[in-house]
Amino acid sequence: MPAATFLRDCWQKRPLLIRNAFPGFVSPIEPEDLAGLACEDAALSRLISHDRSRDGWQVRHGPFDEAEFPGMPDHDWTLLVQDVDKWDADVAALLESFDFLPRWRIDDVMVSFAAPGGSVGAHVDQYDVFLLQAHGRRRWQIDASDAPPIAFRDDVELKLLRQFNPTHEWVLEPGDMLYLPPGVPHHGVAEDACLTFSIGMRAPSAAELLGDFVDALASEADESLRYRDPDLGVPRDPFEIDATAMGRVVEALNALRMNDPDRLGDWFGRFITQYRSAGAVMPDDAPLSADRVGQALGAGATLYRHPFSRLAWRKAMRGARLYVSGQVFEVPVADARLIANAATLDMAAFAALSVRGRDCVSELLRSGHYQPVDESDIDQ
Incomplete structure (x- = not known):
């Protein structure tokens, strides 16, 4: 399906099941990798367990101790980790397949591991989400009726639906993907041990x-x-x-x-590049000038953008405004487009920038939005 057709007919209008959306898909991470990430202090993780006998739910928040995962039951629990794309470059690379959407609208890739029977319960999201099956199989039920009930239960910590009346049901295999617009009740249950990637959108209320x-x-x-x-x-x-x-x-x-x-645009640019930030970007202790950055790049160095940095740009009365995690830079349109789209910068890209663009990159390096130039590349 052409992207324009999807946006016209499905985007925020109706669910869409896409069989074999990623042909031959192999998960770039293993369940053990996800468990390890859930033990990190800076990672946002949750562990959800379901007691079927009384329909009770328990939620615990990370970081977790590595020693507890081997002793987990063999059924009815789910581990969820937010912003995995910020921690794993191979997971982040999946976002290139969603370039038919504004990049500033994409929030993160949340990855969940579920033991057989694992679930987070029937719920509803207020944002668009693409549910990509990465490993194993998961059974999805959705309520695609015109006015589904959306009242929440008051006996659990999670926002679970009090009533759920599915109209459609599918089992997704690796590479299959389900798109859900905002407000569609859904319920996913692992058929066997499985990994699911959720590509969610930024949708501030x-x-x-x-x-x-x-x-x-x-x-x-x-x-x-x-x-x-x-x-x-x-x-x-x-x-x-x-x-x-x-x-x-x-x-x-x-x-x-x-x-x-311009003032209104600057407010929104700052806001949306800070909204639900996964982590803080720390300034570099040894800043380099634009000339020194150019020397380092000329010696073969490459600048890698910090995975927590969020960028967007817009045309302004004069040139463009580049927004980086709440900061604003006034640069030519060509510079804004190049910097925002390039996760890495080499000498050729840096040389293509104007003086203002090179100064902007130098400031971003000082602010920590690019990995510091390796000391071996230039005598600091």
Whole structure:
């Protein structure tokens, strides 16, 4: 199916089962790798167990002790690890197959290992998700009806559906993929020990957008902009907030609105490249100037972008704005496009940048968004 057809007919409209989406797919990681990652302090992991006898659910959060995995039961539990693409380059490479979507919309690749019978229960996500079967088999049920019930149970920590009425059911084999739009109830149960990759989207709620937007407005607000009433008349009741007063409130708030497209775009660019960040990028202790970076690259070095760095760019009134994990850089359009799309930079790419683009890369290196140049490449 052409990408344009998928976006027109399925994206945020209806589920789609794609058999053999990744022909001959072999998981780039093993269950043991996932368990090891779940033991890392910086990894976001959960262990979900299901007691079928009483339909009880237990959730534990990592990091976990390696010694506990060999003693786990042989059924009815699931290990989930977020942002595996930030830790494993082969998993991150899968995202290249989703380049028909805006890259800033893709959140992460969550990987789950489930023992036979393992599940996280019937639930609903408020974002698009692609469920790629990587190893073993998983049975998926979905409710694709027009108005499915979405009330949650109040007896478990997880947001599980109180009622689930599946309309479709499939067993996915390695390489099969299921696309689900937001709001489609679904339930996956492992037929045997299996790995599932969930490619999820960034979909901030209106409340999250509004909260950050208001914070941005407040931080930049001019203290001289205040509620004013030069046309005040004698009130009929001094305790009444009348319609005229509320009109002045609206006028005061309207004075704060971002009518400048660049300011509004800068706010959203900063917000979306920070939203649900997997981890912090730390500055380099030994920064290099643009000239020194060029020397290092000329000596054969390559700059590798930090896996936690998130980039996006947009055209502005002059050139482009490049957003990197909340930072903003004003660079030519060609530079913004090159830097955002290149996970690595060699001498040829660096030389293709303008002076402002090279300065931007140098600043990103100082901020930790590229791996430091190896000391053997240049005498620091």
